[in-house]
Every structure is written in structure tokens, then in C-alpha cells.
Amino acid sequence: xxVYCPWRGSRARARLPRGLLTAWLRHxxxxxxxxxxxxxxxxxxxxxxxxxxPAKVVELKNLELAAVKGSDVHVRMLAAPIxxxxxxxxxxxxxFLPKLPAVGGNEGIGxxxxxxxxxxxxxxxxxVIPANAGLGTWRTEAVFSEEALxxxxxxxxxxxAATLGVNPCTAYRMLMDFEQLQPGDxxxxxxxxxxxxxxxxxxxAALGLRTINVVRDRPDIQKLMDRLKDLGAEHIITExxxxxxxxxxxxxxxxxxxxxxxxxxxxxxxxxxxHLAPGGTMVTYGGMxxxxxxxxxxMLIFKDLKLRGFWLSQWKKNHGPDEFKKLILxxxxxxxxxxxxxxxxxxxxxxxxxxxxxxxxxxxxSSKQILIM
Amino acid sequence: xxVYCPWRGSRARARLPRGLLTAWLRHxxxxxxxxxxxxxxxxxxxxxxxxxxPAKVVELKNLELAAVKGSDVHVRMLAAPIxxxxxxxxxxxxxFLPKLPAVGGNEGIGxxxxxxxxxxxxxxxxxVIPANAGLGTWRTEAVFSEEALxxxxxxxxxxxAATLGVNPCTAYRMLMDFEQLQPGDxxxxxxxxxxxxxxxxxxxAALGLRTINVVRDRPDIQKLMDRLKDLGAEHIITExxxxxxxxxxxxxxxxxxxxxxxxxxxxxxxxxxxHLAPGGTMVTYGGMxxxxxxxxxxMLIFKDLKLRGFWLSQWKKNHGPDEFKKLILxxxxxxxxxxxxxxxxxxxxxxxxxxxxxxxxxxxxSSKQILIM
Numbered sequence: 003x004x005v006y007c008p009w010r011g012s013r014a015r016a017r018l019p020r021g022l023l024t025a026w027l028r029h030x031x032x033x034x035x036x037x038x039x040x041x042x043x044x045x046x047x048x049x050x051x052x053x054x055x056p057a058k059v060v061e062l063k064n065l066e067l068a069a070v071k072g073s074d075v076h077v078r079m080l081a082a083p084i085x086x087x088x089x090x091x092x093x094x095x096x097x098f099l100p101k102l103p104a105v106g107g108n109e110g111i112g113x114x115x116x117x118x119x120x121x122x123x124x125x126x127x128x129x130v131i132p133a134n135a136g137l138g139t140w141r142t143e144a145v146f147s148e149e150a151l152x153x154x155x156x157x158x159x160x161x162x163a164a165t166l167g168v169n170p171c172t173a174y175r176m177l178m179d180f181e182q183l184q185p186g187d188x189x190x191x192x193x194x195x196x197x198x199x200x201x202x203x204x205x206x207a208a209l210g211l212r213t214i215n216v217v218r219d220r221p222d223i224q225k226l227m228d229r230l231k232d233l234g235a236e237h238i239i240t241e242x243x244x245x246x247x248x249x250x251x252x253x254x255x256x257x258x259x260x261x262x263x264x265x266x267x268x269x270x271x272x273x274x275x276x277h278l279a280p281g282g283t284m285v286t287y288g289g290m291x292x293x294x295x296x297x298x299x300x301m302l303i304f305k306d307l308k309l310r311g312f313w314l315s316q317w318k319k320n321h322g323p324d325e326f327k328k329l330i331l332x333x334x335x336x337x338x339x340x341x342x343x344x345x346x347x348x349x350x351x352x353x354x355x356x357x358x359x360x361x362x363x364x365x366x367x368s369s370k371q372i373l374i375m
Numbered sequence: 376x377x378v379y380c381p382w383r384g385s386r387a388r389a390r391l392p393r394g395l396l397t398a399w400l401r402h403x404x405x406x407x408x409x410x411x412x413x414x415x416x417x418x419x420x421x422x423x424x425x426x427x428x429p430a431k432v433v434e435l436k437n438l439e440l441a442a443v444k445g446s447d448v449h450v451r452m453l454a455a456p457i458x459x460x461x462x463x464x465x466x467x468x469x470x471f472l473p474k475l476p477a478v479g480g481n482e483g484i485g486x487x488x489x490x491x492x493x494x495x496x497x498x499x500x501x502x503v504i505p506a507n508a509g510l511g512t513w514r515t516e517a518v519f520s521e522e523a524l525x526x527x528x529x530x531x532x533x534x535x536a537a538t539l540g541v542n543p544c545t546a547y548r549m550l551m552d553f554e555q556l557q558p559g560d561x562x563x564x565x566x567x568x569x570x571x572x573x574x575x576x577x578x579x580a581a582l583g584l585r586t587i588n589v590v591r592d593r594p595d596i597q598k599l600m601d602r603l604k605d606l607g608a609e610h611i612i613t614e615x616x617x618x619x620x621x622x623x624x625x626x627x628x629x630x631x632x633x634x635x636x637x638x639x640x641x642x643x644x645x646x647x648x649x650h651l652a653p654g655g656t657m658v659t660y661g662g663m664x665x666x667x668x669x670x671x672x673x674m675l676i677f678k679d680l681k682l683r684g685f686w687l688s689q690w691k692k693n694h695g696p697d698e699f700k701k702l703i704l705x706x707x708x709x710x711x712x713x714x715x716x717x718x719x720x721x722x723x724x725x726x727x728x729x730x731x732x733x734x735x736x737x738x739x740x741s742s743k744q745i746l747i748m
Contacts, residue, residue, distance in 0.1 A: 267672050286672055286676060289671075294670055294672060295669070295670050295671075298667045299659055299662030299684075301684070302659040302668060302682065302684030303659060303662075303686045304470030304686055306684055306689060308681070308683055309670065309683075313676045313677055
């Protein structure tokens, strides 16, 4: 019996045949270059069969591995983070939702174990990340199509590689694609301690941009400030301080930002707009406050503020895999130069996924949960 | 005594010396080309000395006319409309406010009576409109600097000329500058019965664009619909109808709009966003509902909607007078071809300004108040 392999094809939709979790085994002749064991191995994966609270709907299951055909790549996953967008996807609040049941996770680093006979761009030992969202990275092993993967250098840290394909890419594109910023220009952002926020701080510093970083107040605020300053943050200010009228003076020492990056929405984004320079752009890429973005009519008309959104999946769709590969290499170059590091991470073994999922949804989390396979 | 003439200079700021309304007379040698009566004539003007309710703060006053110097132009005003932005300016709710006391009105058509010796571009008999906002057009006569004026053809109707410089310019620029629309594309707008709204309908029709026009429900809705259809409106729909789920079917017959023009804000603009095509732009140019514009985070991120604002004064500042003159000629060309007419107007003698101001602020006004001097 040949079963549809959900990981094949350019869209790499994370689709599993309904109720057929154990049928992922593709029997039959193995591809000639398939150098791993001839017997299909057991795969452990975090699977959800319906949308809802991740703590309730995600389960660790045993899957069987498909055989490797001509254009397939057998990958052993090394590490995969839990991003806010992974949580949103499980909850059903995301711009694209895989068919269910699905394996969770959209990002991670894997190592090529074996390749099919027609695969030319990848070799055993290569490190790979998903080309697109929806691949399902929270598992020990998988057989993917070659075009669903992007090679990355294997001389960067495991944490950097595991967290390279989403947050730093989002940060870089938002800094480059909306306003023509010059060294010395400033950028304001909220949720500055998030994965994207930390990447923004570092990439902006590498580009000579000055950052104003808004964070929520918390008991260990000084520790957080010190850490973000170490990354290259010029100014760090709490949401509460930003609202005070005297904060106006704050902007006398720094050119008013022409770019604001909003991962929160609600009041926090209103504050970003208030401090944006005339003609500036606010880019929304997340909605942690679960409240809409509101702009006064006069801000739009008389201050000429522009409100935009950014979604990496859409950018990749518009620009194609070659541009994405270029972007990855640009970021790896920053990593090699020591200008971009992984966010603070907590490594958690796959079987302790409940702890990791819980921690990733705690308020004021200061480290990203990384599942180690 | 030489008194500062507020109408001179490139910015043409509508500034009157405080408490010195009668001192606008410039004594001394009249410019050699000043062909009007040697005696300064009395000017009647609608003046406000403080911001507030137009019915309370605007008064009809006698001013004295300044002498005409080298680069000056003596203009007899023929007609001037009352636009929403004029009302906002008097109320103090506008992006730029003239120094007080000020003459009201930012738009209108005047006829050149005489020109100073160094004026080369204008001649007696020419029709002129203000180059920028803040000129103070609600008066019988004035001496302006040449650069504060733009000549318009005098073979168009008085109402077209009087209403040419703000609303049709705003409509044309919004249709041209935000999305690259092709014939057959659609545009959605609210406040479709406003001066800008009517210009949008006509200019869009001339460009081969299909319009979806949202209006507030009212007792004489069929009459309004007929009138807008006569102007070239393809679809007319009330705010209430637009909110109904079954309106979704409405958009099966017409390509989803890539451009939305918002003069209302609040819930009305949320509806425009809901019906906008992915990647489309909503341009806000007014805020009749006195409520902000709100967009959900997912509309910005996953639907890639863009929120912008448009202010003609800023456009003119960015593009300069030559581009504005080109725009005026483009619109006059549409008028000559019968593709652009003045909005429905009620002509009111200057001395009945209280009635005109009152009528301009009534809800569901279907005609623009035009002061006749």
C-alpha cells in the first residue's frame, strides 16, 4: 500500500490522513540511495488532532517513517523552538492552518540522514531548516521533499540554527522593507524581549540604527535591561514610562523614529504611533494584547502615518526560495561576525514538551523554549 | 504707516494683526499698474477671532483693502464654498491653523481686477483660485501675492471653478497615488455623497474604474441613489446593508476593491477594511464619525491591508505649485469633456452666511453651500 506522504510537494502542507497516524509508512522498494536502515524506524512526534489549548490537544505519538523516494530527504531533527506562532496555529488563530491531525512546530534544525536518488542539492550530514511554515518540526525524524528544505551552514550554534528561519528573518525584513533607513536613524519597537525583538536589537545595531525598546514592567526589569543593552539596545523604556508626558524629552536626544515595530496591538501600539516621526510607518507583526490597532484620523491625515503588517510566510510566497536562501545567508554572515546570537533559550527534551509548552505561554517569559530531539 | 499685509508671501498665512482689523489699508504710492480706483475700497469679510462654533465665532466685518505692490494681485472674489475642512479649521480641529483673527474659507474662485508692476503670469479678467489652504476666501476682495494664486480657465462654470481646488484634487490624487488601478478594477468609498465622494464617482468612471459607494440610510435614499448613479456610481449601498453577512454575495459580481476611501472612521471604516481585497489600501481623508480607525491585527498581518492617510495640503507641499497646476488642468480637461461636474450646490449671498454655515453642518446635507460675493 502506498500512502500519500504529507511532507512532499512544494507547499509541504502538514497534512496527515485522518485517523491514519500509523500509516505513514511507505512500503515498497526503497530508493537506491537510501543508505539508512532498510527497516522503517519509529518516529516520535508532537501531534494535535484538533485546535485548542496546546496543553490539552498536543500529544506525543509514535509515527512510522515513510520510505525515501527519488526527491526525498530523510532528516533527523536536532532541535526545534516553540514560537508564539506555533501556539497560535495550534489554537487555530493563524493565517494558515494545516489539515488535522498535524505535527506541531514550524521551525527547527535538522540533519540530513539520507537522500533520494534525484536529490542533488543536499547530502548526508548537511544541516537543514524548513523552507516554509507548516512542516511540523516537533518530531525526531521525517522524510521531506528536497524543496521543503533550505540548507544552512553547520558551523553556527544549534540554538542559532534552530531559531534562524522565523524571528531573525522577520526582524531583518521589517527593518529593510518599509522605510529607507540610514545609519543613525532610530527604530521604536514593543515586545522588545521577544525573539523578534532581540533580533531587531542586534540587526539594527549591526546596521548602525538606534533602537528605542519598549518592554513591560516586571520585578527583574534591571536584569532585562542589562541583557538587552548587551545585545545593542540604545534605549529601553517600559510601557508605563512611555505613556508619561515627560517622555517627550526622551526624544530630544535621539531622532524621532521613522519605523515602529508592533507585536502587541491595543494601547501599546497607540503609544508607538504617538512617538513615530511624521510620515513614518508602523509595521504590525503580532498581537500579544489580543486587541486591534487603533489610529486617530488626524494621525493618518495630518501626520501621514502609515500602518502596515508583515507576515514572513507571505514574504516568502512573494519572493520565492532563492530570495529566502539569500536572506538566510545574510543572517548567517551576521552570526559569523558575532553580531547576531540566538535569543536566551531553555533546552527541554522532547518528552518534557508539556513543561516547555506551558513555559512558552507564561507571561514575562525571558527565554525561548527549545525542544531537543 | 505701512502695515504688514498678511496675504503676502509664499505661505499666504491668513494672519491679521491682532485688534487691527481696520488697519489693512496700506497708504502711500500705489503700484504703477494698479488700475482700479485710487481710493481704497471697503472689503466685506467673514472673520473669526477665536476658535469655536462657527455660528458663534464668525462675523461679517468691513476690512480695508491693501494697496497693490509690485508682485501683488487685486482679486475680486466671485464665489467660495463652505467645505468640512473650513468648519474644522474654525473649530480648531485641523492640521494647520491660521493665526487669529483670520478670514474663513480655503477655497473659491476670484477674478483678477488689477496686478502689480512685476506680475507677469496674471492679467485683469483672469480667474484664479488659491494655491494653498489658509488664504481666507470668504470675502469680497483681497490683495494677494501672485504666488498665492493659480490661474484656471474661465470657460468652466462658476460652481465648478469655486469647488475645483480641494475636493476633486483630493479625489483624483487618492485614486492615482496609492494603488496601481487598471480599468475594470473597483474602488469602495464611504461618505459617497460628499464633495470628494461625488468627485471620486465621476473621476473613477472617467478612468474606467467601478465604484462601490456607501452612504448613510435616509428618508430620500432612492433620490440620492438616482443622483449618484447619474454621476457614474456602479453600486450604491447603505452602511446598514454593508454590515449584513449576505452582502458577501454582492462582491461576487465585481472584483473585490483594492482601494478604499474613508471619510468617516469608526465602524464605517472597519466595514471598508472587511471588504477590501488582500493587499489593498484604505486611504483616510476625513473623520466625520469623530472616531478613530481600527484594524484587527490579523487584517494587517495575514490580509496585508495597508492603512494610509491623505491631506491635499501636504501633497501640494511635497510636489510644488507646478504639479498642482498640472493637476488643475487635468481636472479642467475632465470638466470640458463633461466627465466632471460640480457637486450639487446651494448658492447663498455672503450676508446670509449664518444660514449657509448652519446648513453646511446639518446632517445628511446633499448640497454644498456656496457663498456668492
